[in-house]
Amino acid sequence: MTRFAFITGSSKGIGRDLTNLLLSKGFVVHGFSRSNALKHYNFHHHKTDLANLNKINSILFPKIDNVKEIYLINNAGEIGDITKIGNKSSNNIIDEVNINITAPILLSNLFIKSYKSIQSILTIINISSGAALRPIHSWGTYCISKSGIDMLTKIINEEHPDIRALSIYPGVVNTGMQEKIRNTSDEEFPLKQKFIDYFNNNELNDCKTVAEKIFYIMSNLSQFEQNHISLRDF
Numbered sequence: 001m002t003r004f005a006f007i008t009g010s011s012k013g014i015g016r017d018l019t020n021l022l023l024s025k026g027f028v029v030h031g032f033s034r035s036n037a038l039k040h041y042n043f044h045h046h047k048t049d050l051a052n053l054n055k056i057n058s059i060l061f062p063k064i065d066n067v068k069e070i071y072l073i074n075n076a077g078e079i080g081d082i083t084k085i086g087n088k089s090s091n092n093i094i095d096e097v098n099i100n101i102t103a104p105i106l107l108s109n110l111f112i113k114s115y116k117s118i119q120s121i122l123t124i125i126n127i128s129s130g131a132a133l134r135p136i137h138s139w140g141t142y143c144i145s146k147s148g149i150d151m152l153t154k155i156i157n158e159e160h161p162d163i164r165a166l167s168i169y170p171g172v173v174n175t176g177m178q179e180k181i182r183n184t185s186d187e188e189f190p191l192k193q194k195f196i197d198y199f200n201n202n203e204l205n206d207c208k209t210v211a212e213k214i215f216y217i218m219s220n221l222s223q224f225e226q227n228h229i230s231l232r233d234f
Contacts (some may be wrong), residue, residue, distance in 0.1 A: 009076030017211035074104035100145030174204035
């Protein structure tokens with residue numbers, strides 16, 4: 001039986017490598033992103049700006065029958081302007097919150113509404129961050145919205161016992177976000193040197209390895225009792 005996955009942020013970073021991996025495993029994948037260079041007979045791209053709520057509200061999940069497993073992977077994330085609350089523009093705050101938490105809530109709501117009545121195993125994977133667990137200087141809205149992602153996971157598990165929701169912490173990953181962090185001024189981000197050291201010491205996880213670990217979790221859900229999983233643990 002075919003397995004389906006819906007992935008936000010499928011055009012780059014972890015989302016791109018996870019999309020490619022799932023396609024290699026026979027999944028049908030629907031990707032949501034602003035751009036796309038991937039072409040595959042089982043890949044369906046939906047050009048979507050997750051900062052735009054009108055675009056999110058126009059998303060429709062396809063009718064699916066006789067499918068073993070269906071996954072929603074809320075992967076897209078945006079750190080936005082790295083600066084203190086009080087210095088950020090209102091529009092930047094709105095965009096960050098829409099991408100990081102509003103879009104996952106809306107998509108999870110639509111996903112559950114669309115597929116809760118069919119005979120398929122439903123799983124929602126939310127890509128969280130260590131920033132959800134503690135305040136980080138100049139990452140305010142990112143920390144706030146990622147903590148919301150963790151609560152979304154808890155709420156889904158509380159309200160829908162037949163649907164498994166997970167928050168996954170990928171660790172420090174070599175993505176465009178890390179490059180942005182390293183290029184921030186010391187004044188705006190006092191922890192900058194720590195992230196430069198991660199890069200110089202080859203301590204960043206690569207996206208392919210992260211994707212492989214996520215797929216391992218997807219393939220072995222019964223082994224994981226906790227719904228909040230750090231990829232550093234295995």
